[in-house]
Amino acid sequence: MMVLCRFIGVPLKDLSRFSESAVELELMGASPLKPVFPKLEKALYTLRDYIIELVAMRKAEPQDDFISALILAQAEEDVLTEQEVVWSIVNLLFAGQDTTRFQLASAIRALIEHGVWDTLATRPEAVTKAMDEALRIYPVVQFLLRIPRVDVVIDGYEFPAGERVILNMIGASRDPRIFTAPDAFDMERPEEYGLLFGYGLHYCVGRPLARLEMQLAIETLSRRIPQARIAGEVSATGWQSMLGGPHNLRLEFEPA
Numbered sequence: 001m002m003v004l005c006r007f008i009g010v011p012l013k014d015l016s017r018f019s020e021s022a023v024e025l026e027l028m029g030a031s032p033l034k035p036v037f038p039k040l041e042k043a044l045y046t047l048r049d050y051i052i053e054l055v056a057m058r059k060a061e062p063q064d065d066f067i068s069a070l071i072l073a074q075a076e077e078d079v080l081t082e083q084e085v086v087w088s089i090v091n092l093l094f095a096g097q098d099t100t101r102f103q104l105a106s107a108i109r110a111l112i113e114h115g116v117w118d119t120l121a122t123r124p125e126a127v128t129k130a131m132d133e134a135l136r137i138y139p140v141v142q143f144l145l146r147i148p149r150v151d152v153v154i155d156g157y158e159f160p161a162g163e164r165v166i167l168n169m170i171g172a173s174r175d176p177r178i179f180t181a182p183d184a185f186d187m188e189r190p191e192e193y194g195l196l197f198g199y200g201l202h203y204c205v206g207r208p209l210a211r212l213e214m215q216l217a218i219e220t221l222s223r224r225i226p227q228a229r230i231a232g233e234v235s236a237t238g239w240q241s242m243l244g245g246p247h248n249l250r251l252e253f254e255p256a
């Protein structure tokens, strides 16, 4: 969250004003959604109100950050409304917070479960490959939703206009037609899972940042606590949530 805030231009001293609400946005992927609506609405409005204040401050005094750049683009190009600027920033906080936090925890879990973690301290050059395979084993985005505007036929499957289509991303990451022994952790596998960050028009804008954050975290933690083990059961979100990952990942290790 701290790296994300720095990237966007949100002062770290303000984190306590909205961090609880940012975590609550996880509910956006809940299914069914209706029972969590009041909580979600409260979290979204808390964030929105904070961002409205911040946008006003940056308008008065621009800084060298993303928010000021967005405001400038709005003024120069006139393609975004004031509301769109505010919600784009809220959207960034949502899109970049739970995804990265769940995905990092899941990646560490996969690396420890598959006995790779303790080797990384002495092989930092292997972190990227190991991380990519860990991301395939437990991808954070469990499904995506699409509603076709027109009737579509893909590979003989019909998707009528207006119908909800749920894309099973967990299935895609372990598709036996693509991956040999898909349930095995194999950091040398030649096949790549290229759908973690989406595909096409809505491809993730935060991919480079998220990858860098996770790579640095794995490099640093595996060096500092190479003997870490998972303590107890991992309690993770269910498959009904769009975003999946451990709520808590308890590690045990000897202090250095």
Ligand code: HEM
Binding pocket: 004, 091, 092, 095, 096, 097, 099, 100, 103, 140, 141, 144, 145, 195, 196, 197, 198, 199, 201, 202, 203, 204, 205, 206, 207, 209, 210, 211
């Ligand atoms: C491990 C971390 C992340 C994963 C796995 C991830 C995954 C995704 C996926 C699958 C999509 C496509 C959604 C769709 O097609 O419906 C997406 C879109 C998006 N992501 Fe990420 N993301 C991550 C981190 C981030 C970060 C750090 C940011 C912001 C700095 C971010 C910002 C966005 C935004 C704004 C979109 C919407 C793009 C659009 O609709 O044009 N993401 N992400």
